[in-house]
Amino acid sequence: MARRSPCRLSALGMVNSLGGDLETIWRRLRTGDQSRFSARSDFLPHRPLVVAAIDEKLPDIPEALSAHRCRNNAVTLAALRQIEPAVRTVLAKTDPARVAVVMGTSTAGATSMEQAVADHMNHGEFSDAFHYPQAEFGGTAGFVAGALGITGPRYSISTACSSGARALASARSLLSLGLCDAVVAGATDTLCGLVTNGFSALHAVSEQITNPCSANRSGLTLGEGSAVFLVTAEAGGVQLRGVGESSEAHHMSAPDPSGAGAEQAMRAALDDAEVRANAIHYLNLHGTGTPQNDSMECKAVARVFSNPLPCSSTKPLVGHTLGAAGAIEAGICWMALSQREARSMSLPPHRYDGVWDPELPEITLVDEGDSASLDPEAEALAMSNSFGFGGNNCALILGSTS
Amino acid sequence: MTSAVVKAWSAWAPGIEDAVAWREWAAVPTVLETSGHPDAAFLPAMLRRRCKPITRIMLTAAFDCCEGREPSAPRTVFASRHGSINDSISQLEALAQRKAISPTAFSHTVHNVQAGLFSIAAENHQASSSVSGQQDTFASGYLEALTHLDRDPDRDVLLVAGDVPLDPMFAPLVEEAAAPHAVALLLAAQGEGTALRFAVGTPRPAPRAAWPEPVEFLRWLLSAEDRLALGSGECGYEWQRA
Numbered sequence: 001m002a003r004r005s006p007c008r009l010s011a012l013g014m015v016n017s018l019g020g021d022l023e024t025i026w027r028r029l030r031t032g033d034q035s036r037f038s039a040r041s042d043f044l045p046h047r048p049l050v051v052a053a054i055d056e057k058l059p060d061i062p063e064a065l066s067a068h069r070c071r072n073n074a075v076t077l078a079a080l081r082q083i084e085p086a087v088r089t090v091l092a093k094t095d096p097a098r099v100a101v102v103m104g105t106s107t108a109g110a111t112s113m114e115q116a117v118a119d120h121m122n123h124g125e126f127s128d129a130f131h132y133p134q135a136e137f138g139g140t141a142g143f144v145a146g147a148l149g150i151t152g153p154r155y156s157i158s159t160a161c162s163s164g165a166r167a168l169a170s171a172r173s174l175l176s177l178g179l180c181d182a183v184v185a186g187a188t189d190t191l192c193g194l195v196t197n198g199f200s201a202l203h204a205v206s207e208q209i210t211n212p213c214s215a216n217r218s219g220l221t222l223g224e225g226s227a228v229f230l231v232t233a234e235a236g237g238v239q240l241r242g243v244g245e246s247s248e249a250h251h252m253s254a255p256d257p258s259g260a261g262a263e264q265a266m267r268a269a270l271d272d273a274e275v276r277a278n279a280i281h282y283l284n285l286h287g288t289g290t291p292q293n294d295s296m297e298c299k300a301v302a303r304v305f306s307n308p309l310p311c312s313s314t315k316p317l318v319g320h321t322l323g324a325a326g327a328i329e330a331g332i333c334w335m336a337l338s339q340r341e342a343r344s345m346s347l348p349p350h351r352y353d354g355v356w357d358p359e360l361p362e363i364t365l366v367d368e369g370d371s372a373s374l375d376p377e378a379e380a381l382a383m384s385n386s387f388g389f390g391g392n393n394c395a396l397i398l399g400s401t402s
Numbered sequence: 403m404t405s406a407v408v409k410a411w412s413a414w415a416p417g418i419e420d421a422v423a424w425r426e427w428a429a430v431p432t433v434l435e436t437s438g439h440p441d442a443a444f445l446p447a448m449l450r451r452r453c454k455p456i457t458r459i460m461l462t463a464a465f466d467c468c469e470g471r472e473p474s475a476p477r478t479v480f481a482s483r484h485g486s487i488n489d490s491i492s493q494l495e496a497l498a499q500r501k502a503i504s505p506t507a508f509s510h511t512v513h514n515v516q517a518g519l520f521s522i523a524a525e526n527h528q529a530s531s532s533v534s535g536q537q538d539t540f541a542s543g544y545l546e547a548l549t550h551l552d553r554d555p556d557r558d559v560l561l562v563a564g565d566v567p568l569d570p571m572f573a574p575l576v577e578e579a580a581a582p583h584a585v586a587l588l589l590a591a592q593g594e595g596t597a598l599r600f601a602v603g604t605p606r607p608a609p610r611a612a613w614p615e616p617v618e619f620l621r622w623l624l625s626a627e628d629r630l631a632l633g634s635g636e637c638g639y640e641w642q643r644a
Contacts, residue, residue, distance in 0.1 A: 317589030390518025
């Protein structure tokens with residue numbers, strides 16, 4: 001297959017529990033800051049729940065977009081504002097119909113939907129503030145297009161926890177097909193009653209902060225956030241270099257314990273990027289901290305990569321942001337790659353209790369302060385794994401030259 | 403303009419359940435029935451038990467479209483505006499009363515439940531995405547299918563687009579020609595079949611069909627008309643026979 005055309009991740013905006021700007025988020029990632037987690041009693045009926053919630057003030061949704069007014073879109077807007085100048089620069093020289101939006105989400109405006117159904121039960125009608133675009137999955141992309149004045153195609157991808165990774169894969173293809181000149185792509189998910197109670201009912205939620213790869217791990221910790229990229233067909237900067245996808249055909253809510261689906265996605269990403277496994281400098285694990293995920297993922301990683309590839313799950317720092325995770329964790333790789341030096345690249349650490357699970361095949365975890373060694377002549381490459389409900393997997397490879 | 407070939411199609415709506423019936427309907431189209439769903443008896447009982455009407459309809463169209471072919475082979479795209487929203491209402495009502503929700507019901511109301519269950523039933527390990535694009539969900543699904551052909555031009559993509567009418571609680575909020583339906587298209591980058599060119603651009607204001615957009619696309623595919631324009635919002639989508 002011919003080498004793919006350039007796909008530059010030209011600008012990134014991000015918000016999550018660690019902060020509302022890249023500098024703050026990166027600083028807290030590098031220092032392994034877990035102070036942002038909190039126990040909340042407003043989600044589950046009978047017990048508090050440790051979550052990674054956004055506690056800063058969110059922007060107001062403009063009146064013209066009131067049909068999209070929900071917390072999920074306010075979080076999206078906080079991320080969008082960071083890339084708005086870059087998007088405006090593109091729109092000043094491009095037909096807005098030649099710009100597309102692809103957004104991942106698994107919750108959309110679920111909090112608005114929860115309120116609406118409660119109102120309907122109690123009063124027999126919705127409040128005037130409720131509009132269907134707040135709740136429907138496609139509304140997330142529609143909101144982004146409206147907020148930025150983009151008139152090209154816009155749609156949402158909802159494949160559970162791989163949604164955000166898929167949105168970037170689709171953005172690259174929309175550029176490659178020549179259907180667009182630029183794409184705003186990313187993902188947003190926010191904490192809501194449905195996912196907190198749903199994951200809790202599945203016994204997938206940890207009582208303490210998630211502890212991936214530990215012998216003591218007992219589940220995931222939910223988080224929330226958004227990451228949005230401006231994606232262009234330019235060379236240079238941080239490139240989306242490879243996409244690998246698979247379906248497990250195994251179970252709706254449990255991964256294939258062999259890790260075959262994860263392995264297939266990682267190998268496909270390497271093939272797509274036309275690089276060998278030993279060319280990768282860092283792997284951002286899906287690393288949810290559930291016994292099943294970490295077991296199958298470590299098996300797959302150990303089969304694909306020879307030690308010592310530095311790996312970390314950043315979910316003990318930002319929580320599991322569900323559909324947004326693929327975009328946020330690609331964004332974490334982006335931040336590492338965009339700050340690479342000629343011979344080294346700072347990496348986000350893997351925070352856990354340090355009690356490695358001896359049942360897992362050995363992989364190398366990033367300690368606080370660790371960096372990857374780079375060849376100044378070579379491209380720095382980072383992979384990000386995302387595995388979702390329904391056995392929907394997507395691995396991305398990002399790269400940058402010095 | 404981007405080209406693709408429709409290698410096969412199938413569709414399901416109440417009372418219009420095979421190719422002969424769809425050709426008859428397309429010759430003299432009428433408003434669709436507003437209730438009903440297939441049994442999807444081809445699904446293993448364990449899977450079928452958990453399949454809501456929307457899933458039975460979409461998987462029936464999906465497997466019909468693969469008849470004579472290997473359903474494990476194509477990449478898949480499932481496009482649905484509302485997805486499993488109707489099926490999540492009982493969970494939302496439980497939440498409003500601070501009651502526990504069912505873990506199985508929760509994992510079977512994600513937007514990609516049809517994709518997940520299809521992959522299991524078809525033993526399909528290929529890439530799969532599930533999309534939603536408000537009133538332009540069908541065109542969004544077609545576009546997403548093209549992105550899969552871009553990533554893997556040698557592999558077919560099965561696009562399945564469908565919806566069921568919204569629950570009466572939400573139906574008044576959305577203006578649409580609601581009917582239970584699904585249309586499946588087996589798309590390829592090239593080869594035997596109906597070659598179509600697709601473009602995105604300025605919308606052409608036109609009255610919306612009295613049936614859902616996937617069905618309008620199928621009506622056009624079976625007609626002798628040269629072009630189809632969809633998209634009533636800011637963005638237009640146009641298909642043309644190549």
